[in-house]
Amino acid sequence: MTVVDETQGPPRPTPVRIGGARGGPPLSTVLRRDRWRVQPTLTALGLLGFVGYTIWAGLRNGDFYAGNVGRDYLSPLYSPCLTHSCSTAGYVWGPLFGSWWRISPAWLILVFPGAFRTTCYYYRKAYYRSFWLSPPGCAVPDAGSTSPTSVRRRYTGETRFPLLLQNLHRYTWYVAVIFAGILTWDAIAAFRFPNGVGVAVGTLLFVVNAVFIWAYTLGCHACRHLCGGNLKKFSEAPVRHYFWKNISSKLNAHHQLFAWCSLFSIIVTDLYTWLVASGTIHDPRIF
Amino acid sequence: MSSEGAVAPATRPAGASAAPENVTLRLWRGDASGGAWVDYVIEYLGGEVVLDVVHRVQAEQAPDLAVRWNCKAGKCGSCSAEVNGKPRLMCMTRMSTLDLGEPITISPMRSNPVIRDLVTDVSFHFAVARRIPAFHPGPREADGTYRMAQVDVERVQEFRKCIECFLCQNVCHVIRDHEENKPAFAGPRFFARLAELEMHPLDTLDRRELISRELGVGLCNITKCCTEVCPEGIHITDNAIIPLKERVVDARYDPIAWLGRKIRRRPSPTPASVTAALSPAGASGEVISTDPAPRATP
Numbered sequence: 001m002t003v004v005d006e007t008q009g010p011p012r013p014t015p016v017r018i019g020g021a022r023g024g025p026p027l028s029t030v031l032r033r034d035r036w037r038v039q040p041t042l043t044a045l046g047l048l049g050f051v052g053y054t055i056w057a058g059l060r061n062g063d064f065y066a067g068n069v070g071r072d073y074l075s076p077l078y079s080p081c082l083t084h085s086c087s088t089a090g091y092v093w094g095p096l097f098g099s100w101w102r103i104s105p106a107w108l109i110l111v112f113p114g115a116f117r118t119t120c121y122y123y124r125k126a127y128y129r130s131f132w133l134s135p136p137g138c139a140v141p142d143a144g145s146t147s148p149t150s151v152r153r154r155y156t157g158e159t160r161f162p163l164l165l166q167n168l169h170r171y172t173w174y175v176a177v178i179f180a181g182i183l184t185w186d187a188i189a190a191f192r193f194p195n196g197v198g199v200a201v202g203t204l205l206f207v208v209n210a211v212f213i214w215a216y217t218l219g220c221h222a223c224r225h226l227c228g229g230n231l232k233k234f235s236e237a238p239v240r241h242y243f244w245k246n247i248s249s250k251l252n253a254h255h256q257l258f259a260w261c262s263l264f265s266i267i268v269t270d271l272y273t274w275l276v277a278s279g280t281i282h283d284p285r286i287f
Numbered sequence: 288m289s290s291e292g293a294v295a296p297a298t299r300p301a302g303a304s305a306a307p308e309n310v311t312l313r314l315w316r317g318d319a320s321g322g323a324w325v326d327y328v329i330e331y332l333g334g335e336v337v338l339d340v341v342h343r344v345q346a347e348q349a350p351d352l353a354v355r356w357n358c359k360a361g362k363c364g365s366c367s368a369e370v371n372g373k374p375r376l377m378c379m380t381r382m383s384t385l386d387l388g389e390p391i392t393i394s395p396m397r398s399n400p401v402i403r404d405l406v407t408d409v410s411f412h413f414a415v416a417r418r419i420p421a422f423h424p425g426p427r428e429a430d431g432t433y434r435m436a437q438v439d440v441e442r443v444q445e446f447r448k449c450i451e452c453f454l455c456q457n458v459c460h461v462i463r464d465h466e467e468n469k470p471a472f473a474g475p476r477f478f479a480r481l482a483e484l485e486m487h488p489l490d491t492l493d494r495r496e497l498i499s500r501e502l503g504v505g506l507c508n509i510t511k512c513c514t515e516v517c518p519e520g521i522h523i524t525d526n527a528i529i530p531l532k533e534r535v536v537d538a539r540y541d542p543i544a545w546l547g548r549k550i551r552r553r554p555s556p557t558p559a560s561v562t563a564a565l566s567p568a569g570a571s572g573e574v575i576s577t578d579p580a581p582r583a584t585p
Contacts, residue, residue, distance in 0.1 A: 021319040021401055024369065024394035027464065031372025031392050121509055121529055128508045135460040138512035139372055139397075145464035155465040157506035164505075167540040170533070221525070225533035233488045235436035252525065 028146035036137035044130035047123075050263050054110065057270050061085070061104035063277040064270075066202070071283055072189045073202050075273040076209060076266050078106050080182050109179075116176040119169040121221045122259045170222040180217045184210045193285070200285040202272055209269045212262040219251030219258055310382070312344055313390040314352065318403045325349075326390060331382065338366050338377035341393065341405075353404035361518055364452030368405050369394045374454040374516045396457040411469060412453050415477050418502070424489040439488035445526060446483035448519040449476060455513035455523055461506045472503035475513035475523045482527035485534060493558050495538040504531050 025031070057077050065081065066073040074081060083097040083105040097108065117123050128134050133143035134155070144152030158166050187210040190203040217223065228244025231237055251258065275281045310331045313324050327344045338356055345352045357363040359378045366377040371385060371392055385391055399407035427433060455475035456462070462469050473481070481498055484490050498504050509532075513523045521527075537544045 021321075022397050022399070024315045024322075024397045024401065025324070027397060031369065031394065033371045033386065033389070034373075124508065125510050128510050132508075134508065135464065135510065135512070138458050138510075138515050139369065139374055139463075142460050142464040145460075155461065155468065155506070157461065157503075157508050159503075159505040163508075167532075167536045170536065170541065221529045222533060225530060229530050230534065230537060232439075232486065232490075233436070234438045234442075235488075241438065 026146070027141050030140050032137065032139060036140060040130040040133075040136050043126045046260070046263075047127065047130065050267065053267055057274070058104050058106035058110060060274070061106070063274050064106070066273055066277040066283070069276060069279065069283070070194050071200065071202055071276060072192045073206065073273045073276060073283075074186050074189070075270040076183055076186065076213075077110065077270045078104075079186050080109065081105050082108055112172070112175045113179055116169075116172040116179075117259075117263075119166050119172050120259065121169070122256050124166065169220075170226060173217070173220050173222045173226075176217050176220070180210070180213050183213050186210070198285055199287055200283045202276060202283045204286075205265070205269045205272050209262070209265040212258060212265045215251050216255070216258040216262040218248055219253075219255045220248075221252065221255070224248040224252050310340070310387045311390040312340060313392045314341070314344070314349075314404070315392075315394040316349075316352070316404050317401065319401055322401070322404075324392070331387060333383075335382045336378055337370055337375075337380045337382060337385075337391070337393065340382060341377060353402070353406045355406045362450055364450035364518075367396055367452045367454050367457065369397065369457075374458045376452060376454070376518050379518055396453065398457040398459070398463045399453075409453055412451075412456055412474070412476065415473050415502075416480070419473070419477060419480060419484070420492055420494060420497070422484060422487065422490055423492045425491045433489055435488050442526075443483045443486050445521055446479045448521055449479055450519060451476065452518060454516045454518065458512045458516045459507075460510070460512070461503075461508075468503065468506060471501070472506050473498075475507075475528065477502070478504060478507070478531055479521060479523050479527040482531055485531065493538075495535050496558060498531055499535045499539060504528065504535055507532070 064075040064078040083101045084099040086105055129136055135142045144150035187206040190206040191197050227248050228240035234241035276283045309328050312327045316322055316325045327348050329344055341354055356366040361376055361379040368377050370380050395401050395405045395407045399409055402408050459475055461472050485494060507528055509524055511524045
């Protein structure tokens with residue numbers, strides 16, 4: 001570290017020329033030889049697949065609760081279920097929205113985890129690369145950046161509305177913690193059977209889903225910052241340091257993995273609940 | 288190209304891989320007025336890194352080839368270039384990891400103005416460095432010393448590994464593809480430096496407004512290319528840039544954090560802008576001008 005010498009004279013400006021001739025071939029030339037298109041393509045397909053499935057599941061508006069076949073399974077895409085249609089389906093939590101609410105209860109809640117994932121630092125990387133193409137790959141030019149007439153010639157990053165709203169990620173995290181708690185309750189409820197406590201295949205899916213949701217939520221960069229990353233001196237807050245170092249930072253190192261695992265576990269759990277509730281398949285009980 | 292150097296050609300070491308015999312290095316040759324690719328066919332000796340082969344080309348075929356290098360050990364950060372389009376240290380890129388059946392392209396760092404061949408002008412980065420207010424500790428303790436707990440300083444050690452090769456600055460699309468952002472953007476290397484200062488337990492300056500308004504952390508869209516190319520394995524995005532973004536949120540965008548500061552009446556650290564003059568060049572002592580001349584290579 002350099003300790004500043006306060007006896008130095010006034011600062012001397014040093015002109016620096018930028019905007020000169022760039023090194024190497026034109027920027028529009030991509031020199032990479034590896035298959036750099038594969039990752040953004042797979043990411044785009046995965047995200048589009050999830051969005052497509054979620055829209056279908058939200059529009060389904062039925063068979064989201066398996067109480068009719070003796071299973072206390074509520075689809076994670078419908079939890080917490082807050083409308084009149086939930087009670088008619090047999091779900092025990094009282095409706096906050098009466099029979100006047102005609103559309104799917106999923107649309108009431110999906111906006112919250114949706115906002116959490118949309119502003120998540122990992123997903124930002126994913127869709128900036130895959131959809132914005134900004135950039136589609138490292139050392140690959142931004143889409144439109146090499147064309148003098150492109151509307152995308154100028155780049156402002158996350159400094160302007162609406163991308164400035166990405167700074168509210170921590171508020172979506174606060175809500176995500178509540179949702180993680182609700183999905184944990186759903187996992188516990190999945191152990192409940194008409195004749196007592198038990199475990200079926202669906203129970204395991206709900207537990208795995210809750211574990212992935214917590215791993216993703218607690219490894220969030222905003223969580224990592226709020227639980228201790230914002231401190232100057234860890235030694236003054238040993239509990240926060242423990243959480244920062246041993247839980248949030250370790251989960252954060254695999255944030256991308258848990259982002260995808262939790263995405264797939266939500267789909268699998270919802271699909272399984274739908275198949276069981278609709279009577280398409282039988283949920284085998286383990287004990 | 289014909290062999291015209293006084294240096295005797297290197298010989299193949301015993302036990303080196305036999306094939307292929309020759310490789311083609313496609314080097315960018317030129318200066319600010321323009322340039323072109325030039326192919327050099329040279330024997331591959333096995334067990335070499337790219338810089339070894341470039342040096343043999345320089346010794347045997349192109350003595351006027353400009354290439355910057357120093358330690359040949361991945362610690363000085365001098366031999367940064369783009370090998371097959373990927374920003375890398377030539378001294379740390381093994382030839383055996385490349386497809387030797389095709390020409391290997393080696394071009395200068397494309398974010399910087401070219402001086403000649405593989406050598407670029409990196410003065411922009413040092414100008415940014417001078418805009419950052421330096422470490423500014425509080426008063427010493429009664430015995431005239433500073434004390435820090437190990438747990439408080441170990442987090443910033445990661446950033447001290449930086450060798451300033453500027454590969455992260457080169458690959459960052461904010462300035463690589465948008466030259467006009469250079470005056471308003473520090474770049475990944477300097478966000479790591481700022482994170483090191485902001486997280487240091489003895490530092491007393493608050494650089495968050497500077498980081499947000501003058502050094503442009505909001506321009507970063509965290510696509511992690513800087514982390515991917517870092518030869519030291521520094522997690523620049525996760526451990527420096529995102530924590531800085533969150534600290535800026537604390538200072539500028541989070542009403543609950545603002546309310547918490549008001550209620551608890553915590554003393555605020557000194558804003559960097561107030562003490563910028565303490566820095567050798569000051570936060571505003573640098574002049575960065577944009578060359579109006581059009582780029583030779585668009």
